[in-house]
Amino acid sequence: MHVHFLDPYRPRPSLVHQLDPRIKLVLTLSFILTTALMPQGAWPVYILLLAVMISVVLLSELGTGFVLKRSALAFPFVLAALPLVFTGPGPSLGETMLGEWTLRISQPGLERFLSIAFKSWISVQAAIVLATSTPFPQLLVALRAIKTPRLLVAIFGLMWRYLFVLADETLRLIRARAARSGVSAQGEVKPGGSMLWRARVTGGMAGSLFLRAFERSDRIYMAMASRGYDGEVRMLPLPALKPVHWVILGAGMVLFAVLLAIAYLL
Amino acid sequence: MLASPVPMHIPDGFLSVLVSVTLWIVSVLVIAYALKRVNADLDERRIPLMGVLAAAIFAAQMLNFTVVGGTSGHLMGAALATILLGPWAAILVMTSVVGIQALIFQDGGLLVLGANIFNMGIVGVAVSYAAYQLTRTLLRDTRRTVLIGGFVAAWLSIFITSLSVALQLALSGISPANIAIPAIGGIHALIGIGEGLITVSALGFILAARPDLVRNGMARPVGGKVVLGVGLGAALLLAVLSPLASAHPDGLERVAEQQGFLSAARTPAFTMIPDYVFPGVSNQNAATILAGIVGTVLVFAVALGIAYTRRRKPTPTTEK
CATH class of the missing domain: 1.20.5 (Single alpha-helices involved in coiled-coils or other helix-helix interfaces)
Structure with a gap:
């Protein structure tokens, strides 16, 4: 079994997929920044933002269901903002009794909580579209275009290249552990020793994974050195951007600026 | 799957723009310095090593063990990376791990990526380094000390990182400090034990099989004193600041209100x-x-x- 399912890239013949990765990265980051800069509770503009996002998802032909399912990833974190609902200032919207506590639902708190949840949800969608519509090597090109240091990009690239190899390695370790550990058919018999023992086993697996990674990196270095690697990371020059790309970039920026202006001025 | 059950990767929308941008700047400066340091080492072997180890840390996060009921412990890896690679390379490795998690798997946001790198990459590594080195200096440098140092480093890295996350959330006006800090810190004081146990067992395994690796990692960390100071400072500052902020949330909340609720006041139309x-x-x-x-x-x-x-x-x- 291989863990290629880890790669989120989904090839589609869509316009979003064909867009230059540099433009896509900058537009995604600007969209997320625009979302973050929105004042809270500007619901009509939020709806417009959502509309822009859904249009991009539709254009990308990734499937709205797919994007929605993936975007649920960020939801557990919403818990961190939940106290806002009860501790915010301002008029109360009602009280709930929870055991001995009386929870007072604050109206600005609730509004702020919903704004945060919405912003987070929509930003995650933008990131999902970027990751699923752009092959990773192209993202690396985009990262270089926005002046990420070469060495860092090289480490990113190597990490990506060996991520799947090491994830396979990990799966083999996990399978070996599962094969050696009996599971009782009776539910009440707990499998696998004490917690300390389980942690020890897992730690041993992690240690063995690290050793294998060390040894693999030695072999990789040898292979690179024999092909002329001298410590310098060389990369192909970036292809020039076409005028149409600049137009798309400009249009996107204008759209974001207009949305921000509506939110603040209206 | 790879989604971390630990609320350590902050998604977009949870930090105020001011906090995100400030931490981006701090992270970029530290990464630039770390790159310079690693380049100064002139060991070309380290580049593939860092890439593959970053992949290993990512993959090692798939390894988990049952703690109680449905919860499971798993690895963040900052302490292990610091002990094996030294602080500067570990910062780059953790930056790659956190960066790829955000870019590809949406584990953590993009605008707040600077903050996530700051928490897990910089604070986590600096605290691990300070804790590990101090333990080894205070006790005699034996095999057992390496293991004790590893446990302390791993536990502290998780705990202090979580305090840093909680403080940033409080500063952004997301969670009130008196709720966020005890809740997030308390959970991670427990999760840190899992991290510590895994780190110690992994270190024990590596010490038995390739003791040279553990020695090499800390052989000559250039500018190690700076990291030690920063790590110690960060740990102490957060450890002192958090109970203070948690006991007197007014100060933090005033900042948060000025940032957050102000924007609500600005737009009465909505x-x-x-x-x-x-x-x-x-x-x-x-x-x-x-x-x-x-x-x-x-x-x-x-x-x-x-x-x-x-x-x-x-x-x-x-x-x-």
Whole structure:
């Protein structure tokens, strides 16, 4: 079994997929920044933002269901903002009794909580579209275009290249552990020793994974050195951007600026 | 799958723009310095090593063990990376791990990536380094000391990182400090034990099989004193600041209010929830909603139009 399912890239013949990765990265980051800069509770503009996002998802032909399912990833974190609902200032919207506590639902708190949840949800969608519509090597090109240091990009690239190899390695370790550990058919018999023992086993697996990674990196270095690697990371020059790309970039920026202006001025 | 159950990767939308941008700047400066340091080492072998180890840390996060009931412990890896690679390379490795998690797996946001790198990459590594080195200096440098140092480093890295996350959330006005800090810190004081146990067992395994690796990692960390100082400082500052902030949330909240609730005050046109009725909508707001709906329909129409014209053409589909 291989863990290629880890790669989120989904090839589609869509316009979003064909867009230059540099433009896509900058537009995604600007969209997320625009979302973050929105004042809270500007619901009509939020709806417009959502509309822009859904249009991009539709254009990308990734499937709205797919994007929605993936975007649920960020939801557990919403818990961190939940106290806002009860501790915010301002008029109360009602009280709930929870055991001995009386929870007072604050109206600005609730509004702020919903704004945060919405912003987070929509930003995650933008990131999902970027990751699923752009092959990773192209993202690396985009990262270089926005002046990420070469060495860092090289480490990113190597990490990506060996991520799947090491994830396979990990799966083999996990399978070996599962094969050696009996599971009782009776539910009440707990499998696998004490917690300390389980942690020890897992730690041993992690240690063995690290050793294998060390040894693999030695072999990789040898292979690179024999092909002329001298410590310098060389990369192909970036292809020039076409005028149409600049137009798309400009249009996107204008759209974001207009949305921000509506939110603040209206 | 790879989604971390630990609320350590902050998603977008949870930190105020000011906090995100500040931490981006700090992270970029530290990464630039770390790159310089690693380059100064002139050991070309380290580049593939860092890439593959970053992948290993990512993959090692798939390893988990049952703690109680449905919860499971797993690895963040900052302490292990620091002990094996030294602080500067570990910062780069953790930056790569956190960066790829955000870029590819949406584990953590992009605008707040600077903050996530700061928490897990910089604070985590600096604290681990300080704890590990101090333990080894205070006790005699034996095999057992390495293991004790590893446990302390791993536990502290998780705990202090979580305090840093909680403080940033409080500063952004997301969670009140008196709730966020005890809650997040308390959970991670427990999760840290899992991290510590795994780190110690992994170190024990590596010490038995390749003791040279553990020695090499800390052999000559250039500028190690700086990291030690920063790590110690960060740990002490956060450890002192957090109970203070948690006991007197007013100060933090005032900052948060100025940042967060101010923007609410700035836009009275959008207070769609009037004081007297919650679901009710006044006329003026109905108009803005209508405008929103019209705008939405327009945007949709354009998007669907473009999609439709493209659908007509038989395009070669490369299904996975």
